[in-house]
Amino acid sequence: MEHNNLNCQFSGVCHNCNKQINGCESACRAMEHLYHVQCFLCCSCGKQLIGKAFYNIDGKVYCEQDYTKLELAPKYCYFCGKIIKEKIIQALGRSYHPSCFRCSVCQTELDGIPFAQDQESRIYCVPDYHRKFFPTCAVCHKLIVPTKGNKEILRVVSMGKNFHVDCFRCEDCGLQLSNKRQCYPQDQHILCLKCNGKRTPKSRSPQVTPVNTPCDSPNITPRCLPRGRPRILRGKRL
DSSP, X not given: XXXXXXXXXXXXXXXXXXXXXXXXXXXXXXXXXXXEGGGOBOTTTOOBOTTSOEEEETTEEEEHHHHHHTTOSOEEOTTTOOXXXXXXXXXXXXXXXXXXXXXXXXXXXXXXXXXXEOTTOOEEEHHHHHHHHSOBOTTTOOBOOOOTTOSEEEEEEETTEEEOGGGOBOTTTOOBOOSSSOXXXXXXXXXXXXXXXXXXXXXXXXXXXXXXXXOOSTTEEOOOOOTTSOEEEXXXXX
């Protein structure tokens, strides 16, 4: 900012009051405009800004104190640590450059796109979050994710493996198994009682396999069911 200090350097129209700056009136030049000294003021508190720090926000001039009060201080990107000068992405209580707010796996920018975050604050697009944290069905080898319109996932855990409810069937006859129609596996094959009996030598009796494996997938809450039955588990969707 230039100030003429009564040396008659400037001649023109004041940008604030639109009046002529005549003769040796005290004036200043700031932001490529001329101002009377008494017209170059903070738009919030009205203090004169000659010789003081000021901030131009969309054509409005603020003193340093009001600039801070109005939370107009520079925002720093949570990811890269640099000042954000243009568009700001606000997410998870933090500020980001649009180019810095991206999936930690595929690097897709997530501005306006659904996303998820893990316990270490890493950000993911929803498909990559599912691939990383959601269980895979041991039969169809597809991810077990919430169905459309639901906020929870539904799965069956048996023999330490995960299954879609619809995939948890007897391998021989195709009967869908559940808590009522229990699984009688043999050599890691999923069987109903009848088909297990067909495969089992007469000297042996079919056994219901106990399920004791704890759930190790994030966002899945196990329910306690009787020993010897597959567990149907529900978990929250992000």
